[in-house]
Amino acid sequence: xxxxEQNSGPLSVPEGxxxxxxxxxxxxxxxxxxxYRQYSGKSPELIMSIxxxxxxEDGRFTAQLNKASQYVSLLIRDSQPSDSATYxxxxxxxxxxxxxxxxxxxTVKP
Amino acid sequence: xxxxxxxxxxxITKTGKRIMLECSQTKGHDRMYWYRQDPGLGLRxxxxxxxxxxxxxxxxxxxxxxxxxxxxxxxxxxxxxIPNQTALYFCATSDSGTPGPEKLFFGSGTQxxxx
Numbered sequence: 001x002x003x004x005e006q007n008s009g010p011l012s013v014p015e016g017x018x019x020x021x022x023x024x025x026x027x028x029x030x031x032x033x034x035x036y037r038q039y040s041g042k043s044p045e046l047i048m049s050i051x052x053x054x055x056x057e058d059g060r061f062t063a064q065l066n067k068a069s070q071y072v073s074l075l076i077r078d079s080q081p082s083d084s085a086t087y088x089x090x091x092x093x094x095x096x097x098x099x100x101x102x103x104x105x106x107t108v109k110p
Numbered sequence: 111x112x113x114x115x116x117x118x119x120x121x122i123t124k125t126g127k128r129i130m131l132e133c134s135q136t137k138g139h140d141r142m143y144w145y146r147q148d149p150g151l152g153l154r155x156x157x158x159x160x161x162x163x164x165x166x167x168x169x170x171x172x173x174x175x176x177x178x179x180x181x182x183x184x185x186x187x188x189x190x191x192i193p194n195q196t197a198l199y200f201c202a203t204s205d206s207g208t209p210g211p212e213k214l215f216f217g218s219g220t221q222x223x224x225x
Contacts, residue, residue, distance in 0.1 A: 004152070031211075032211035032212065033211075034211065034213060034214075036214075042218075042219075043200060043216035043217060043218050043219050044153070044200075044214075044216050045216070046213045046214070046215075049210070049211040049213055050211075051210075051211050088152055088153070090153075090214075092211065092212065097155065097158060097168075098155075098214060099155070100145075100152035100153040100154075101152050102150065102151050102152045103150075103151075103152050
């Protein structure tokens with residue numbers, strides 16, 4: 001079992017819809033959780049971080065964490081074509097050592 | 111702007127050659143990392159350094175070595191390159207002194223091709 005698993009893509013949603021990206025992790029002692037966005041040919045950039053159970057909202061993005069279920073998700077509301085990218089889930093069980101999932105590629109169709 | 115700079119951006123080399131990828135940062139961060147990304151896959155950690163005197167192996171360190179020449183510089187070497195080391199390499203930094211989750215800041219990447 002991989003340490004960090006993401007739902008296999010690609011994921012395609014129409015413009016204006018909600019995109020839902022999911023991630024599960026195996027290490028129960030994980031403390032911090034991150035979502036990075038990576039455009040094709042570019043470097044990953046952080047869009048959300050979360051470390052407490054529940055929801056965290058930032059603009060159109062909501063991260064959800066359920067440590068009991070070892071589950072992290074990212075919701076993108078009112079999806080835009082500019083949101084088309086690969087989204088990487090990262091888990092940080094030890095300070096500074098993030099482990100990444102394989103990513104889910106999202107396409108938002110106009 | 112404070113930044114993470116990788117050189118070169120692209121490199122083509124032959125099997126058996128020794129090559130070095132360089133990373134420098136002006137963010138003042140203490141921690142630096144080298145990751146590798148293969149098509150369709152996430153990032154895998156090669157080596158990481160929490161300060162100048164601290165070097166640690168990641169999950170895929172075989173065939174690689176690193177040097178932390180200064181707090182701002184962290185280089186990755188392939189002693190004898192092989193084709194399956196063809197990948198996109200990212201350097202990243204983080205700041206252990208910043209409150210909250212420790213996020214990574216990435217360089218632009220080096221695309222390495224080993225023929």
